Amino acid sequence: MKFKTFAAFVGPSVFMMLLFIAAPLVSVFIQSFQVTQPILQQVEVETCTPGFLTQTCTTEMKTVPVLDENGKTITETRWVGLQSYKNVLQMDKVWEGVSNGSWNDIMQIDFWRALRFTLSFTLLTLPLVIGVGLAIALAVNNATRAIRGPIIFISLLPFIITPVIGSLSIYWLFVGDGILTAMMERWTGTNISMFAQAWTIELLMYFYRVWHVAPFAFVIFYAGLQTVNMDTLESAVIDGASRWERLRHVIVPHLMPLIIFIALIHLMDCYRVFEEIVGFRSQAHVISLQWLTYDFMTPDDAGNRAISRASASAMLTMIGIVFLLILPLRRTWRDHKGSAH
Amino acid sequence: MSTPKAMQQSFALRLSSGTFLAFWCLLAAFPIFWIAIMSFKSPVDAFAASPWAVITGPATRANGDGLSILDIIIGLAVLYFSIRWAFTKLPGLVKTFCPPGLIVLGWVFGAVLYAVAFILVFFGLLPLLLGPINSISGPLGTPVLGLTTEHYVAVWGENEFYRNFLNSMLVTAGVVTVSLTVGTLAGYGLARSGSDLAFWLLILALVFRALPHSVLVAGYLPVFINSSEILRPIFGEGAPTLYGQPWAVIAVLVAINQPFTIWMLRSFFQNIPAELDEAARVDGCSHFQAFRRVIMPVMWPGVITTGLFSFLLGYNDFLVTSLLLDAQNQTMVPAIAGYFNRETTTTDQVEAVAAAVSITAPLFLLVMVFQRQIVSGLTAGAVKG
Numbered sequence: 001m002k003f004k005t006f007a008a009f010v011g012p013s014v015f016m017m018l019l020f021i022a023a024p025l026v027s028v029f030i031q032s033f034q035v036t037q038p039i040l041q042q043v044e045v046e047t048c049t050p051g052f053l054t055q056t057c058t059t060e061m062k063t064v065p066v067l068d069e070n071g072k073t074i075t076e077t078r079w080v081g082l083q084s085y086k087n088v089l090q091m092d093k094v095w096e097g098v099s100n101g102s103w104n105d106i107m108q109i110d111f112w113r114a115l116r117f118t119l120s121f122t123l124l125t126l127p128l129v130i131g132v133g134l135a136i137a138l139a140v141n142n143a144t145r146a147i148r149g150p151i152i153f154i155s156l157l158p159f160i161i162t163p164v165i166g167s168l169s170i171y172w173l174f175v176g177d178g179i180l181t182a183m184m185e186r187w188t189g190t191n192i193s194m195f196a197q198a199w200t201i202e203l204l205m206y207f208y209r210v211w212h213v214a215p216f217a218f219v220i221f222y223a224g225l226q227t228v229n230m231d232t233l234e235s236a237v238i239d240g241a242s243r244w245e246r247l248r249h250v251i252v253p254h255l256m257p258l259i260i261f262i263a264l265i266h267l268m269d270c271y272r273v274f275e276e277i278v279g280f281r282s283q284a285h286v287i288s289l290q291w292l293t294y295d296f297m298t299p300d301d302a303g304n305r306a307i308s309r310a311s312a313s314a315m316l317t318m319i320g321i322v323f324l325l326i327l328p329l330r331r332t333w334r335d336h337k338g339s340a341h
Numbered sequence: 342m343s344t345p346k347a348m349q350q351s352f353a354l355r356l357s358s359g360t361f362l363a364f365w366c367l368l369a370a371f372p373i374f375w376i377a378i379m380s381f382k383s384p385v386d387a388f389a390a391s392p393w394a395v396i397t398g399p400a401t402r403a404n405g406d407g408l409s410i411l412d413i414i415i416g417l418a419v420l421y422f423s424i425r426w427a428f429t430k431l432p433g434l435v436k437t438f439c440p441p442g443l444i445v446l447g448w449v450f451g452a453v454l455y456a457v458a459f460i461l462v463f464f465g466l467l468p469l470l471l472g473p474i475n476s477i478s479g480p481l482g483t484p485v486l487g488l489t490t491e492h493y494v495a496v497w498g499e500n501e502f503y504r505n506f507l508n509s510m511l512v513t514a515g516v517v518t519v520s521l522t523v524g525t526l527a528g529y530g531l532a533r534s535g536s537d538l539a540f541w542l543l544i545l546a547l548v549f550r551a552l553p554h555s556v557l558v559a560g561y562l563p564v565f566i567n568s569s570e571i572l573r574p575i576f577g578e579g580a581p582t583l584y585g586q587p588w589a590v591i592a593v594l595v596a597i598n599q600p601f602t603i604w605m606l607r608s609f610f611q612n613i614p615a616e617l618d619e620a621a622r623v624d625g626c627s628h629f630q631a632f633r634r635v636i637m638p639v640m641w642p643g644v645i646t647t648g649l650f651s652f653l654l655g656y657n658d659f660l661v662t663s664l665l666l667d668a669q670n671q672t673m674v675p676a677i678a679g680y681f682n683r684e685t686t687t688t689d690q691v692e693a694v695a696a697a698v699s700i701t702a703p704l705f706l707l708v709m710v711f712q713r714q715i716v717s718g719l720t721a722g723a724v725k726g
Contacts, residue, residue, distance in 0.1 A: 010527045012523045017596055154366045156716075290554070
C-alpha cells in the first residue's frame, strides 16, 4: 500500500484522535501552569439609607470585578508556574505529617487520599478478577453443554450494565435498612450501616468492580480453555499429574498471554475508577484520582470551575499512566524489533 | 464423544463446580433483578426489610394495585407467545416486506413497530380485558401480588425522562455511525499496511486508550465554554458555543472510542485474507474500489461487533456527558444523578430505581439479541492482544 492511500484511509481517524485527544493533552499541560481569574478593582461605594432629618451615608471600599462594555466580567490569564500543583499536592502539610509520623494527617489531603484509594483499588481487585474469572471459566467448561449458553447470558449482564447503574443497584441493596443490611443485622444482632464509614464502602466498591469485570475475564479465559492441547493434558494424566498439578502446569501456562492481557486492560480501567464514587455517593469518605479532577471541574456554588487545579491534578494522574504503560510498551517494542530482524 | 476414564471427574468435584456456578449466576443476576422488582412496588414495600415483603408487596396491594392469579397466568402466556413470535415469525416478515438493499433499516423499523405493538397490547389492551374477567372470576380474580407501574408513569411522563432518552439515542446513534465510518477505514488501512508508521499509530492508540477521560475533559471544557469567542474570527457572528451541543459530545466520544475501534477492526480485517482484495486489485480496482466492492460485503460481522461496543461506550458514558452537556440536552445516565440530589422522599428513591431499570432494559435486550457477537468481540480483542 502506498503512503498516500494509507494516509487517506487512516487520515480521518488520526485527525480525530489528534484533535480530540492529543490537542487537549497539550492544552491541559499549558493550563496547569496558568490561572484565569476575573480582574478585580477596588471601588469606593457610598450607600445611603433614609434616616430622620438627614440620610445616613456610609462609604466603604468594595472589591468588584471589572466589566467590559457588554457587562461581562473581564478575565485575565496569568502564568503561575507550579502554584496549581502546589495547591493540589500541599507538600508542606505532607512533610508536616511525615515528620509527625501521622498517616491520618496526610490522608486529610484530597489528592493523597484519592491516590491511596486508586492504588489499593487497582492492586487489590486485580488478583480477585483474574481468580474469579478463571474459576467461572473452569466451572462452565465442566458444565453440560446445554446450560452453557444461558450461563454466559447471565454472566454478561453485570459486564454490560451501565457502571453507574450497576453500582447503584448494589447501593440500593445495602442503603439504610436495605434487604442485605437487614439480613446481616439479623445474623449479627448489631446495628449496621454500610455507608457511614470508609472501609465498608470500599469493600462494597471492590465487590462491585469484581462483579463487573469478572465476566470479561471469564469469557476470555473460557475461549482460551477451548484451545488447550488435549494431548498435553492426557500425557500429564499418564504421568500421574493430579487435577491441581494439571491446572498449574498445563492450563495456566497455556492461558498466560490471556492473563497478561486481562491484567493490562484491568490496570488501565481500574486506574480511572470513577463511576463507583458517583454510584455509591462516597465523596465524603472515599474519592479517586479521576473523581478529584471531575470535582474540580464541576461548578461550585458560585458557578466557578477550578480549571487550573483540575489540569494540575489531571497531569499528576497522567504520571501514573506513564508508570503503568512503561513495561508493556517496552515489551511490545522489543517484540516489534525482534520481528523486524 | 466420551471422556477417557482418567479424565472423568469425581462426584464431589462436579457437585462443587456446579454449586459454584449456581452461586455465581445468582450473584450476577440478583442485583439487577432485584432493582427490577423494587421498581414495581410502592415505596414502603420497595425498601421493606424482609425480602418476602418486597416480592409480594402487601402495601402496594393494599393501595389497590395488584395482580390476581389469573392476571399472572394470562400475562405470562402473552409474554411467552409474543417472545416466541418475535424469534420465529418476525425475521420472515422483515425479509418479505423489506426491499433487498435496506435490510438493516427494515430490522430497525420492524423492531420499533414490534415494541410499540407489544406495549399497546401488554399495557393497554390486556388490563382492559382482564378488569372485567377478574371481577367475575371470584377467588382467582383477587389480587395476590402487589404491582404498580406508577413510578414508570411518573418518571417517563411527569419528569419527562423521554427527553433524556431521545438525547441518549441521538448521542449513541451519532457515536456508533461516525466511529464505525472513521474506524473501518482506519482499521482496514492499518491491517493492510505493514509499515512502521502503522505500528507506531497502533502504539499511540494504545497509549490514548489508557488516558483517564477526565484528563481530556479538562482540556475541552474551557475551550468549549468560550468557543464562540475563539471561533469568531473564523466563522463570524454565527460561531457556535460547543458547550451543551450534542454533536460536540458525539465528536468527543468518537475520538475517545477510536483507539479501541481501530484495534478491534484491524484484527477483524487481518482475518479477511489479503488475497481477496489483491485479486480485485489485479482486476484493475483501486484500493478504495477494492474496499468498497470486495471487503465491504464481507466485513459486517466485525463491524456489528465493534458497533456494539461503541454503542455501550456512548450509552454508558457518565463523565463526558455530565460535564459537557447542559440540563436541556442531558442524556439518561447523568440525568439519573439529578435524582440523587432531589432524592428526599422514598417515592423519589423508587422513581430513581424505575429510571435505572429503564436505562438497563435496552441493554438487557441487547445481550439477548447479540450475545454471540459480544462474546466474539471480547475474545477477538484478546487473541490479537
